[in-house]
Amino acid sequence: MESDWPQESLGIYVHIPFCLRKCAYCDFYSVSGAGPVELEAYTARLCLEIADCPVENRSEPVDSIYFGGGTPSLLTPAQLGRVIEALASSFNVQPHSEISMEANPATVDRDSLRAYRDIGINRISLGVQSLQDQELHVLERLHSVASAREATKAARLGGFKNLNLDLIYGIPGQTITSWMETVREAVSFEPEHISMYLLQLDEETPLARAIAAGNLQAPAEEECEAMYYQALDYAQHMGLQQYEISNLAMPGRQCRHNLRYWQFGEYLGFGAGAVSRIKGRRWMNRPDLDLYMLDNKANMKRQLLLEEMSPRQQATEAVIMGLRLTEGLNLDIINQRFGLDLLSAYETEIEKNIIQGSLELEHGWLRLTKAGIMVSNQVLCGFVE
Ligand SMILES: C[S@@+](CC[C@H](N)C(=O)[O-])C[C@H]1O[C@@H](n2cnc3c(N)ncnc32)[C@H](O)[C@@H]1O
Numbered sequence: 110m111e112s113d114w115p116q117e118s119l120g121i122y123v124h125i126p127f128c129l130r131k132c133a134y135c136d137f138y139s140v141s142g143a144g145p146v147e148l149e150a151y152t153a154r155l156c157l158e159i160a161d162c163p164v165e166n167r168s169e170p171v172d173s174i175y176f177g178g179g180t181p182s183l184l185t186p187a188q189l190g191r192v193i194e195a196l197a198s199s200f201n202v203q204p205h206s207e208i209s210m211e212a213n214p215a216t217v218d219r220d221s222l223r224a225y226r227d228i229g230i231n232r233i234s235l236g237v238q239s240l241q242d243q244e245l246h247v248l249e250r251l252h253s254v255a256s257a258r259e260a261t262k263a264a265r266l267g268g269f270k271n272l273n274l275d276l277i278y279g280i281p282g283q284t285i286t287s288w289m290e291t292v293r294e295a296v297s298f299e300p301e302h303i304s305m306y307l308l309q310l311d312e313e314t315p316l317a318r319a320i321a322a323g324n325l326q327a328p329a330e331e332e333c334e335a336m337y338y339q340a341l342d343y344a345q346h347m348g349l350q351q352y353e354i355s356n357l358a359m360p361g362r363q364c365r366h367n368l369r370y371w372q373f374g375e376y377l378g379f380g381a382g383a384v385s386r387i388k389g390r391r392w393m394n395r396p397d398l399d400l401y402m403l404d405n406k407a408n409m410k411r412q413l414l415l416e417e418m419s420p421r422q423q424a425t426e427a428v429i430m431g432l433r434l435t436e437g438l439n440l441d442i443i444n445q446r447f448g449l450d451l452l453s454a455y456e457t458e459i460e461k462n463i464i465q466g467s468l469e470l471e472h473g474w475l476r477l478t479k480a481g482i483m484v485s486n487q488v489l490c491g492f493v494e
């Protein structure tokens with residue numbers, strides 16, 4: 110895959126910060142216990158925030174919308190439909206935009222999925238995580254393996270032709286055998302896309318505490334490494350192509366919205382906790398639902414400026430994000446876009462990593478090697494100014 114970056118369009122992320130219950134490992138911003146009244150009020154507030162967005166961002170073509178969470182599937186199809194309409198009346202949303210939604214298998218069935226499809230959502234990302242009940246129990250997921258299987262079938266019956274399955278490896282109690290059973294079964298559903306995430310634990314999460322207390326044991330690092338490579342080999346053998354460290358897709362089915370992040374494209378975020386980045390400026394709505402629900406005009410405290418990047422900082426960020434892609438970084442594109450001659454700016458760093466076998470340089474593309482992916486954090490840190 111050689112993609113067409115830089116992208117000259119805008120992506121829109123909408124954060125839905127509600128979950129039925131918090132999973133034991135998750136530190137994404139979401140709250141549990143919201144009822145129909147709160148969900149309705151949040152929908153109305155989102156539509157207002159969209160309508161009030163500063164005018165200068167409105168004319169760019171928007172070709173991806175991503176409903177993430179939290180659990181977007183807690184909003185009804187009618188509510189998400191109103192948000193899509195608000196976006197369409199405020200922005201230049203293109204007719205063939207990718208419109209993705211994350212869904213927890215516990216919250217969807219064929220009829221609801223059909224209704225999400227009918228309001229224009231054309232890509233669904235199911236948080237399957239594992240196809241082993243014991244592992245789902247450790248993660249404190251609300252669904253069983255049986256309901257994850259049902260949800261994948263329901264997505265097809267509901268009319269989705271673009272399906273992603275999220276899987277997690279490195280779960281306490283998981284073995285290479287149990288993980289590969291999950292991967293084989295997930296691939297057998299013939300999804301267009303699979304994300305495989307190494308379990309990352311913030312120390313404040315219940316699962317991290319259980320491990321720290323010695324009640325549970327995470328698989329060793331070498332075992333996680335073997336899980337990663339075996340899963341990649343298998344999925345690739347079955348026709349999925351890796352295009353990013355944690356992501357594989359059937360040809361032409363890479364997630365357009367997520368590619369935008371790795372290709373240093375621009376995006377606007379709506380909803381509590383959502384991040385935006387336009388022209389080197391990164392800001393967020395504070396992850397605070399009460400603050401978010403206050404009336405817009407009286408609510409100057411809602412937004413937080415995260416960084417104002419200089420052209421050089423933007424170039425560095427683009428390098429760090431772009432190296433996550435399997436195709437790597439095109440040196441000419443980085444030079445054209447940011448005026449940065451990567452090979453001379455990072456001569457020592459690049460040379461060191463090439464000698465160590467973590468980076469390779471081929472026909473003007475710089476990329477992580479297979480071995481380099483395992484130490485990607487170290488390699489990428491070397492590019493931070
Ligand atoms: C923001 S979540 C939303 C999906 C949906 N709420 C669900 O859980 O079914 C997106 C994905 O991130 C992954 N994820 C969340 N927390 C993670 C963690 N601590 N480590 C690794 N992956 C994680 C999961 O695979 C999850 O499906």
Ligand code: SF4
Nearest residue numbers: 128131132135178179
């Ligand atoms: S993993 Fe998904 S369902 Fe679980 S708490 Fe996080 S966002 Fe909510």
